[in-house]
Amino acid sequence: MTTAILADPVSKLHDPGQGHPEQPARFDAAIRGLPPDALTSFARREAVRAELALCHTADYIRLVDREVSAGYLQLSTGDTQVGPDSLEVARSAVGTVLTAVDLVCSAEASNAFCVVRPPGHHATANRGMGFCIFNNIAIAARYAQARQGIQRVLIADWDVHHGNGTQDIFYEDGSVFFFSTHQSPWYPGTGHPFETGAGPGLGTTLNCPFRAGSGRKEILGAFEQKLVPAMEEFRPELVLISAGFDSRINDPLGNFLLSDQDFTDLTRLLVLIATKYASGRLVSVLEGGYNLSGLEQAVRAHVNGLESTLETCRPMTHAI
Numbered sequence: 001m002t003t004a005i006l007a008d009p010v011s012k013l014h015d016p017g018q019g020h021p022e023q024p025a026r027f028d029a030a031i032r033g034l035p036p037d038a039l040t041s042f043a044r045r046e047a048v049r050a051e052l053a054l055c056h057t058a059d060y061i062r063l064v065d066r067e068v069s070a071g072y073l074q075l076s077t078g079d080t081q082v083g084p085d086s087l088e089v090a091r092s093a094v095g096t097v098l099t100a101v102d103l104v105c106s107a108e109a110s111n112a113f114c115v116v117r118p119p120g121h122h123a124t125a126n127r128g129m130g131f132c133i134f135n136n137i138a139i140a141a142r143y144a145q146a147r148q149g150i151q152r153v154l155i156a157d158w159d160v161h162h163g164n165g166t167q168d169i170f171y172e173d174g175s176v177f178f179f180s181t182h183q184s185p186w187y188p189g190t191g192h193p194f195e196t197g198a199g200p201g202l203g204t205t206l207n208c209p210f211r212a213g214s215g216r217k218e219i220l221g222a223f224e225q226k227l228v229p230a231m232e233e234f235r236p237e238l239v240l241i242s243a244g245f246d247s248r249i250n251d252p253l254g255n256f257l258l259s260d261q262d263f264t265d266l267t268r269l270l271v272l273i274a275t276k277y278a279s280g281r282l283v284s285v286l287e288g289g290y291n292l293s294g295l296e297q298a299v300r301a302h303v304n305g306l307e308s309t310l311e312t313c314r315p316m317t318h319a320i
């Protein structure tokens with residue numbers, strides 16, 4: 001297995017302001033968690049408008065353009081602070097994730113992890129919120145379908161916050177399965193078990209909310225007992241991870257208790273799902289994670305899981 005690690009230092013130019021938890025130092029913390037010489041060399045690119053439009057409305061793309069150019073400190077759509085470089089950085093984050101999709105779908109890498117800022121999973125088609133400008137992972141799913149001939153995509157989201165934007169974008173789309181474990185009640189207030197999709201998407205949204213203080217038993221349990229059986233029917237051709245590490249113990253923005261070993265085990269379970277149904281194709285995208293030393297350690301554990309061989313995965317997830 002070869003794991004591609006994509007990280008674009010331009011992401012440090014997105015500055016939500018002093019004291020903000022989604023800070024440029026998160027990038028350095030994540031990089032410290034990588035094995036030596038882990039970074040994959042790749043041509044950096046910014047997503048073009050047509051790629052952003054795979055998930056976002058033309059009006060919203062114009063709004064971001066206009067407000068960042070005008071020097072707004074926060075998008076008018078919600079709680080997302082921006083600076084003068086935020087548009088370039090947000091487009092680069094999407095571009096990096098799309099490059100990872102190309103690498104994995106062309107079998108140049110077995111799987112990939114993208115260290116990107118800002119996060120994306122709260123951004124809806126027409127609204128930036130929750131520190132997110134563009135929905136990196138949602139655009140990756142649509143791009144894989146449009147450009148790489150992938151039909152069915154799983155997005156698994158273990159961030160402590162519900163990925164309301166991702167859910168919203170695919171709520172009526174049965175070709176993208178959205179699975180989320182998250183703290184509830186908590187920001188942004190969505191992600192109830194009765195939110196299961198609509199129309200052609202009915203049954204391809206699966207929410208597993210848990211109280212503050214939940215950890216391995218609840219979250220790994222949900223992945224094993226809810227997600228694994230659901231994938232037997234859905235059979236994804238690409239697995240995407242919204243890898244938020246604010247579900248780790250001691251995060252300032254969450255109250256879950258996941259350990260670094262838990263992140264390795266969650267990762268291995270998803271590697272197994274990808275191996276079984278998707279020829280191993282898996283792209284993981286950084287979302288939250290606001291304790292800097294915790295982020296470093298969780299990234300180390302996550303990449304360790306991505307680099308697992310099938311043999312080391314197998315004993316752990318006998319369920320599939």
Ligand SMILES: [Zn+2]
Binds near residue numbers: 159161244246287
């Ligand atoms: Zn989060």
